[in-house]
Amino acid sequence: MHVGASTVLALALALPLPAQFSSRAEEIQAARERKARTLQPDVLAKPERTLLNLKDNKVLERLSAGVGGFRLKLGGLVTGGGFALGPEYLRRDIRDGSFFFRASAQASTRRYQQLEIELGSPGLVRNRLYFDLFAARHDYPAMNYYGPGPDSDKGGRSSFRREGLEFESLVGVRVLPRLSWGVSTAYLTFNTGPGSDRRLISTEQAFTPDRVPGLDHQTDFIRAATFVRYDSRDNPGGPRSGGLYLAQLSSYSDRTLKLHDFQRLDIELQQYLPLFNKRRVFALRGKTAITLNDRPGSVPFYLQPVLGGSDDLRGFRPFRFYDRNLIVLNGEYRWEAFSGLDMALFVDGGKVFAHRSNWNFRNLEGSAGFGLRFNIRNSTFLRTDVGFSHEGFQVWIKFNDVFGGGSGTAASPRVR
Amino acid sequence: MILRRLALLLVALAQVSGAPRFYDDDPIRAEPKPLQVDSALSRKISDYYDFFLNTLGHPGERHKKDHLIPAQGINTLGEVPDGPWYANRHYFKRMSVKELVAGPGNSTPPSMDGQWTVVAAKNEGITPGFTIVDAARRRYIVKFDPSRNPELATSADVISSKFFHALGYHVPENYIVHFPPDQLRIGEETMLTDRLGKQRRMTQRDVTEILLNVPRSSEGTYRAVASLYLPIKPIGPFRYHSTRSDDPNDIVPHEHRRDLRGLNVFCAWLAHDDSRAINTLDGLVTENGVQFVKHFLIDFGSTLGSASNGPNTPRSGPEYLFAWKPAIFQVFTMGLFVPEWARAKYPDIPSVGTFEADVFNAERWVAEYPNPAFSNRLPDDAFWGTRQVMAFTDEEIRAMVRTGEYSDPEAEKYVADCLIKRRDKIGRAFFSKVLPLDRFRVEDGRLAFDDLEVQHGFRESRTHTVQWSRYDNGSGEKTELPGQTTFTLPQPSPAADYLCAVIRGEDARKTVTAYLRVRGGKAEVVGLTRTW
Numbered sequence: 001m002h003v004g005a006s007t008v009l010a011l012a013l014a015l016p017l018p019a020q021f022s023s024r025a026e027e028i029q030a031a032r033e034r035k036a037r038t039l040q041p042d043v044l045a046k047p048e049r050t051l052l053n054l055k056d057n058k059v060l061e062r063l064s065a066g067v068g069g070f071r072l073k074l075g076g077l078v079t080g081g082g083f084a085l086g087p088e089y090l091r092r093d094i095r096d097g098s099f100f101f102r103a104s105a106q107a108s109t110r111r112y113q114q115l116e117i118e119l120g121s122p123g124l125v126r127n128r129l130y131f132d133l134f135a136a137r138h139d140y141p142a143m144n145y146y147g148p149g150p151d152s153d154k155g156g157r158s159s160f161r162r163e164g165l166e167f168e169s170l171v172g173v174r175v176l177p178r179l180s181w182g183v184s185t186a187y188l189t190f191n192t193g194p195g196s197d198r199r200l201i202s203t204e205q206a207f208t209p210d211r212v213p214g215l216d217h218q219t220d221f222i223r224a225a226t227f228v229r230y231d232s233r234d235n236p237g238g239p240r241s242g243g244l245y246l247a248q249l250s251s252y253s254d255r256t257l258k259l260h261d262f263q264r265l266d267i268e269l270q271q272y273l274p275l276f277n278k279r280r281v282f283a284l285r286g287k288t289a290i291t292l293n294d295r296p297g298s299v300p301f302y303l304q305p306v307l308g309g310s311d312d313l314r315g316f317r318p319f320r321f322y323d324r325n326l327i328v329l330n331g332e333y334r335w336e337a338f339s340g341l342d343m344a345l346f347v348d349g350g351k352v353f354a355h356r357s358n359w360n361f362r363n364l365e366g367s368a369g370f371g372l373r374f375n376i377r378n379s380t381f382l383r384t385d386v387g388f389s390h391e392g393f394q395v396w397i398k399f400n401d402v403f404g405g406g407s408g409t410a411a412s413p414r415v416r
Numbered sequence: 417m418i419l420r421r422l423a424l425l426l427v428a429l430a431q432v433s434g435a436p437r438f439y440d441d442d443p444i445r446a447e448p449k450p451l452q453v454d455s456a457l458s459r460k461i462s463d464y465y466d467f468f469l470n471t472l473g474h475p476g477e478r479h480k481k482d483h484l485i486p487a488q489g490i491n492t493l494g495e496v497p498d499g500p501w502y503a504n505r506h507y508f509k510r511m512s513v514k515e516l517v518a519g520p521g522n523s524t525p526p527s528m529d530g531q532w533t534v535v536a537a538k539n540e541g542i543t544p545g546f547t548i549v550d551a552a553r554r555r556y557i558v559k560f561d562p563s564r565n566p567e568l569a570t571s572a573d574v575i576s577s578k579f580f581h582a583l584g585y586h587v588p589e590n591y592i593v594h595f596p597p598d599q600l601r602i603g604e605e606t607m608l609t610d611r612l613g614k615q616r617r618m619t620q621r622d623v624t625e626i627l628l629n630v631p632r633s634s635e636g637t638y639r640a641v642a643s644l645y646l647p648i649k650p651i652g653p654f655r656y657h658s659t660r661s662d663d664p665n666d667i668v669p670h671e672h673r674r675d676l677r678g679l680n681v682f683c684a685w686l687a688h689d690d691s692r693a694i695n696t697l698d699g700l701v702t703e704n705g706v707q708f709v710k711h712f713l714i715d716f717g718s719t720l721g722s723a724s725n726g727p728n729t730p731r732s733g734p735e736y737l738f739a740w741k742p743a744i745f746q747v748f749t750m751g752l753f754v755p756e757w758a759r760a761k762y763p764d765i766p767s768v769g770t771f772e773a774d775v776f777n778a779e780r781w782v783a784e785y786p787n788p789a790f791s792n793r794l795p796d797d798a799f800w801g802t803r804q805v806m807a808f809t810d811e812e813i814r815a816m817v818r819t820g821e822y823s824d825p826e827a828e829k830y831v832a833d834c835l836i837k838r839r840d841k842i843g844r845a846f847f848s849k850v851l852p853l854d855r856f857r858v859e860d861g862r863l864a865f866d867d868l869e870v871q872h873g874f875r876e877s878r879t880h881t882v883q884w885s886r887y888d889n890g891s892g893e894k895t896e897l898p899g900q901t902t903f904t905l906p907q908p909s910p911a912a913d914y915l916c917a918v919i920r921g922e923d924a925r926k927t928v929t930a931y932l933r934v935r936g937g938k939a940e941v942v943g944l945t946r947t948w
Contacts, residue, residue, distance in 0.1 A: 024492075042660045048469075052465070062613065277762075280758075338738045338743040
């Protein structure tokens with residue numbers, strides 16, 4: 001039990017000492033006058049002032065947008081490349097936002113380098129049409145390679161340098177608001193060489209060209225592709241419902257050696273099943289890459305589908321498995337701990353394989369683990385995953401949503 | 417503890433020195449004329465700081481385990497006097513339906529006799545909008561609905577402004593408007609601060625960009641809420657704790673103001689989870705020749721089922737954005753414990769969003785993050801608010817919801833039904849925490865009152881007992897009058913012209929003590945205190 005509002009006490013407390021008043025109004029006025037003698041400007045505390053200045057001066061926006069289109073670009077290199085940093089020039093406001101232009105140069109702590117230049121339009125003809133012209137040069141001096149196939153040995157880890165140029169053009173049509181179709185063509189050049197990671201044996205010393213196609217001679221390719229994509233995710237940056245269904249058929253034509261022509265079909269299906277007002281989500285993903293040409297040695301190792309890493313088999317090292325075909329299945333159960341953080345439990349299964357006849361769900365490598373997804377305004381801005389497998393455990397810290405990353409090949413064909 | 421002792425000491429000293437508990441002007445119905453405020457610093461506050469301060473800290477003065485701090489800023493009846501914070505309206509002076517739907521005013525919508533001049537653009541924050549000046553030179557803030565939820569935020573903004581006005585708060589006039597794109601023209605001097613904080617002249621493209629992201633009708637018009645500029649010189653938001661150091665009239669810590677503690681109940685009713693400092697505004701006004709600071713609630717776009725930029729999260733209301741205990745609990749139970757609110761069912765009506773009444777829990781409702789005044793709410797604060805919520809009849813609620821101009825009759829009916837159901841849940845929850853007696857009066861020589869739990873049909877009847885005492889207004893001493901246990905007023909002795917009646921129901925802890933002043937043979941209820 002508690003004594004409730006003592007009404008007179010409330011006003012009496014405002015007075016320094018009991019005083020004789022003839023009315024309540026007089027008592028209140030006395031309290032006001034007492035305060036009037038000690039008025040001070042209602043200034044903000046220093047931490048609040050700092051936060052307010054940061055917001056008012058749009059410091060974060062300026063840092064992220066840069067000055068005159070120039071800004072610092074962090075990350076974005078291939079997994080395992082180390083911490084990457086470099087200048088970027090980005091203009092999204094060309095012709096009132098109808099076009100964008102981007103150019104960047106990055107180098108990482110592991111001496112990976114990447115140059116990119118891109119001109120595109122996010123939407124023309126009433127947002128029905130989009131296009132992209134892209135060119136890149138990369139130099140990754142210490143890519144991991146464990147040998148071909150699903151039985152490669154963890155202890156067989158080697159490293160190789162991969163350099164290359166890529167010129168790509170893409171045109172897409174939004175047939176329906178969620179459905180788009182497009183075509184792309186690309187010219188790709190590759191060069192591989194000894195890896196720079198002194199801890200590891202170099203790939204060309206560990207493996208022979210007859211086991212690892214493309215190890216001794218590299219070639220140039222023309223890639224023609226067509227894709228169809230249906231996206232009904234509620235928030236692509238951190239989906240809680242809907243799905244993403246994607247299929248791409250690519251044809252690689254060897255322009256130099258005429259040895260490595262092949263076609264590949266990439267299919268990816270993501271489905272997000274919400275429960276309890278989307279506070280619990282089952283995120284499912286199935287992905288496959290199938291090489292349609294069965295001729296052995298047709299796919300050079302640096303263009304083979306890869307498995308292992310932050311986006312597929314999270315209990316394995318990045319680029320752990322290479323082969324001509326791939327299947328991966330992921331399941332995540334996410335639950336909201338509080339607004340801004342989802343927890344996740346996940347299981348991954350997948351395998352690479354040489355022949356299409358092995359397209360089945362037998363002998364999958366598996367991993368499982370847990371993770372955190374930090375989000376703001378329905379988009380994941382940071383995730384950490386800890387994946388466990390029979391080969392140990394891996395800790396991943398990424399600045400994107402899971403399943404939003406690469407397409408499963410070392411060359412990462414760009415699929416939109 | 418120290419405060420309590422100090423308070424007791426002050427009261428004791430006051431009584432020793434002969435200061436009465438009741439003055440002749442008690443209970444005051446309106447605050448005394450405010451002191452002149454020549455200037456006050458116009459300052460913004462940081463919403464991030466406000467979030468962190470209130471989430472991780474406990475600003476303001478809070479109840480202690482052994483000492484609850486009663487509400488302040490009230491008269492001897494426990495009512496909030498009319499003043500710069502509050503005006504007693506619907507519960508106290510019954511408003512007609514016409515007055516309720518008029519709200520703070522409904523006669524000055526933006527003039528359609530000519531174009532609106534865009535004088536500023538709101539291209540940041542979560543909702544896009546403009547500031548316009550109409551042909552009558554009136555200035556409005558124009559805000560829109562989220563693209564996937566036409567009518568969601570605009571209806572909520574208008575409906576809630578009417579309710580908060582009727583509940584006694586100072587709010588702006590809000591109007592639903594429909595206009596074609598050529599209704600807007602850009603002022604010649606209109607500047608815009610772009611995303612990077614750079615000032616530049618506003619162009620048609622800026623207007624087009626904002627309009628591209630808001631719903632457009634099949635006739636090519638846009639629906640928006642136009643909020644008339646308040647006739648004040650704005651000086652920034654008020655906080656829900658402490659006082660403004662440059663306002664001499666602001667003498668009651670905000671976390672103890674009954675009108676802010678009780679606001680919790682209204683916010684729960686209307687799902688105003690965005691009830692934080694950033695959605696308030698102080699401004700200098702001149703009334704009766706005195707300039708003073710007046711306090712407003714603004715921006716009701718995040719009420720009902722709306723979060724302004726889309727439907728509200730289901731977490732809104734039942735839980736804070738962040739709180740240690742539930743977060744840790746969820747982490748370690750791996751989400752297997754599903755809170756009741758996560759099971760709430762919402763209608764598939766885009767203009768309604770996530771508004772519901774079945775899972776709504778009035779007692780546990782919270783804002784997005786802790787609000788010091790709400791955290792200090794005591795049962796008598798909740799009672800103060802609850803009886804006002806219960807004062808709205810079904811018909812009045814339906815009429816007020818109609819001001820949201822939902823194009824879908826189902827939406828209008830659903831929102832009104834929810835408000836009615838939530839109102840009743842609030843009544844059931846909070847009336848039972850105290851002895852809910854109100855409207856004390858003397859009728860035919862008897863002390864009369866309304867038992868609001870009975871009046872509103874939450875229980876059939878209740879037996880009340882009473883014990884009369886003489887009350888010495890100078891010393892505060894009570895002298896029980898043996899045998900005086902009916903509601904008929906006893907005759908006071910010539911020496912004591914105050915009586916007090918301690919009323920109980922079936923629960924001995926819950927009492928109401930009514931103080932009566934008897935002058936010239938006429939008795940008047942001048943004071944009320946409650947225990948629970």
